[in-house]
Amino acid sequence: MNGIIDLRSDTVTRPTDAMRKAMAEAEVGDDVFGEDPTAARLQERVAAMLGFEAALFMPSGVMANEVAIRLWTRPGDEVLCDAHSHVVDYELSGMAALSGVIPRTVTTERGHVTARDVAASKRPRTYFRSEITLLVLENTHNLAGGTVTTAADMQASINAARERGLKVHVDGARLWNAAVALGCGPAELVAGADSAMVTLSKGLCAPVGSILCADRDSIERARRIRKQFGGGMRQIGHLAAAGLVAVDTMVSRLAEDHEKARRLAEIASGAAAVRVTPPETNILFVHLETPKAQTIADRLLAGNIHASVMGDSALRFVTHKDVSLAECEAAGAAFAEASKAI
Ligand SMILES: Cc1ncc(COP(=O)(O)O)c(C=O)c1O
Incomplete structure (x- = not known):
């Protein structure tokens, strides 16, 4: 690139050539009038893949999350996450700004709110304390x-939340x-949740779009909220056509991205004074002993390698279709070189 x-x-x-062709040839209509056949096809396809009754195309993952939070909460509630x-x-405090709720956060080791965390969040129900009504995983x-x-861990948390009367997104x-890394279907990971959102525009390479899944009535409510948030769109079949190519043909190749991240990590971990956590998927964090992340990122960029600075002493590398295995290996070697003598 x-x-x-x-x-x-x-x-x-x-987007791939197949996506560009599908976008050009898509059959479209005005989706605010419910008349876009390609969007309808994509929504049905993804709902079925995730095991839900219905789904809704969203312009972004953030909007999908924020619509879900609005769906499942009332102003004054708290969201466990x-x-x-x-x-x-x-998400720029979107839950507070758009839904009038605040997060009730849990510090976790690997990002997962466990069944035990859910149980520990319980407190006496009394009129002078706000209620946690939603768990986000x-x-x-x-x-x-x-x-x-x-x-199994998703199920345990989802079950614990439902026993407590919480909704789960x-x-x-x-x-x-996650599904490719585990060798399971995506539906297994969200079974029992009230809603789930998946993105088309990350590793699957579609240009735009996320899909929010839930039961049919809730998706009809979500359609109203999406419109209120300014996300009612017209001939989105052009985008949905790329989304169909994404979900039909781009999922299994994610294993290649995971392999690229593993190789990058292996090579980068040869550097002194860094801690490299072996990646489980396509995201790799490297932690430095010194607060020199920006210096290293600048050195990498001088060699045409772009990484994200995640605070003073951490860098993030994310692998994907548009970088080859050889380029990821080169990035690992460049990182090891750039982190010398800092
Ligand atoms: C975990 C997670 N959720 C939601 C989003 C938001 O997606 P979007 O950029 O499409 O709004 C991202 C984006 O990186 C993400 O990593």
Whole structure:
């Protein structure tokens, strides 16, 4: 890509030739009038893949999460979630601004809010304390380093939440990566949840879009909320056509991205004074003993390698279709070199 090995995110991926053709040829209609046949097909396809009754195309993962939070809460409620979940760290306090709720965070090791955390969040029900009404789980977990939560652990937390009377939303922006890493279907990871969102525009390479899944009545309510948030769109079949190619043909190749991250990590871990957590999927964090992340990122960029600075002493590399295995190996070697003598 322009001579740059861009490892900032899997969102930088360009649509494939098959997607561009499908977009050009898509049958479309006005989706605000419920008349776009390609969007309807994609929604049905993804709902079936995830084991839900219905689904709704969203312009972004953030909107899908925020619509779900609005769906399942009332102003004054609290949302149980990991302290570094996407809904906390990267959605501009959207839950407070848009739904009038605040996060009740749990510090976790790998980003997963366990059944035990859910049980521990219980407190006496009394009129002068706000209520936790929603649990948000994130799988894979971005800031924990693309960590995967197994179907058994997802089930345990979902069951614990339901026993407590909480709704459950799964932020599955990279649920596809979790399913491929575990060798299971995505539906197994969200079974029993009230809603789940998956993204088309990350490792699956579609240009735009996430899908929110839930029961049919809740999706009709979500359609109204999406419109209120300004997300009612017209001929989205052009985008949905790329989404269909994404879900039909781009899931199993994610294993290649995981392999690229493993190789990058292996080579990068040869550097002195760094801690490299072996990646479980396509996201790799390297932690430095010195607060020189920006210096290293600048050195890498001088060699045409783009990584994300995640605070003073951490860098993030995300592998994807548009970087080759050889480029990831080169990035690992460049990182080892750049982190010398800092
Ligand atoms: C875990 C997670 N959830 C939600 C999102 C938001 O997706 P979008 O960028 O499409 O709004 C991201 C984006 O990186 C993410 O990593």
